Amino acid sequence: MSGQITTRQTHPNPKDLEGAWQLVSNSKAAGQTTVTQTLADGFFSVAHFDKAGKNFIGTYGGTYALKDGKLTATYEFNTFDSTKVGTTVAGTFTRKNGKWQLQTVSGKDQVPQTWEKVTEKKAASPLAGAWRISGREGQNGQMNQMVPGPRKTIKIFSGDRFQWIAFNSETGGFFGTGGGTYTAQDGKYIEHIEFFSRDNNRVGMSLSFNYEIKDGNWHHTGLSSTGGKVNEVWQRVSKQ
Numbered sequence: 001m002s003g004q005i006t007t008r009q010t011h012p013n014p015k016d017l018e019g020a021w022q023l024v025s026n027s028k029a030a031g032q033t034t035v036t037q038t039l040a041d042g043f044f045s046v047a048h049f050d051k052a053g054k055n056f057i058g059t060y061g062g063t064y065a066l067k068d069g070k071l072t073a074t075y076e077f078n079t080f081d082s083t084k085v086g087t088t089v090a091g092t093f094t095r096k097n098g099k100w101q102l103q104t105v106s107g108k109d110q111v112p113q114t115w116e117k118v119t120e121k122k123a124a125s126p127l128a129g130a131w132r133i134s135g136r137e138g139q140n141g142q143m144n145q146m147v148p149g150p151r152k153t154i155k156i157f158s159g160d161r162f163q164w165i166a167f168n169s170e171t172g173g174f175f176g177t178g179g180g181t182y183t184a185q186d187g188k189y190i191e192h193i194e195f196f197s198r199d200n201n202r203v204g205m206s207l208s209f210n211y212e213i214k215d216g217n218w219h220h221t222g223l224s225s226t227g228g229k230v231n232e233v234w235q236r237v238s239k240q
Helices: none
Strands: 019-024 034-040 043-050 055-067 070-078 088-091 094-096 099-106 109-117 129-137 143-145 151-157 161-168 174-185 188-196 206-214 217-223 229-236
Touching: 034 151, 034 161, 043 151, 043 161, 043 174, 043 188, 055 161, 070 161
Parallel strands: none
Antiparallel strands: 019 034, 019 109, 034 043, 043 055, 055 070, 070 088, 094 099, 099 109, 129 143, 129 151, 129 229, 151 161, 161 174, 174 188, 188 206, 206 217, 217 229
């Protein structure tokens, strides 16, 4: 979602966008780099990483809307170019042969992009969507409520994939991200880490937590990758 987007195909349904996608690259120079995009509840995140090399490359994302075949996306974080935070790009796109085809325009250069939907489990995940952390237990054992503001931590889930991002949408500040695949079943939430910006030694780890959806909120408890106690509450969010 960078630059100006054009297409000559039919307009898709907005729901067609939701889920996880992977960039199809024709470039040999791409090597082992994987580019994934997760979209839900009007939010999107794109992550570039090399899982085998445990190398996080970069991420960008924010909010998006699709109406009458017109796509607009506004950056809330961008590690490749923080000056883009707060800017909006617009264009159109299409789906063809099960793929999402874009043609981005940057100056005089036209860079075609093809995104392929990631095959996911058929059963709907109870966590699929976008969530924002709203409370965290402090050292005193009390739950500290997060005051809504430009600094936020968002977690975006498809049926099988996730990415969390901590950022400040006003200053362009970026504080960390991680992601990969997950399962959420029978009160157990398990993350399988494929990229982690703060510590590449976390790549390949599987972390197990307890979870509960209560009064529309996601209650998340367990131990972090460093062994610290985790007790958090997340709220479902939507820009729409």
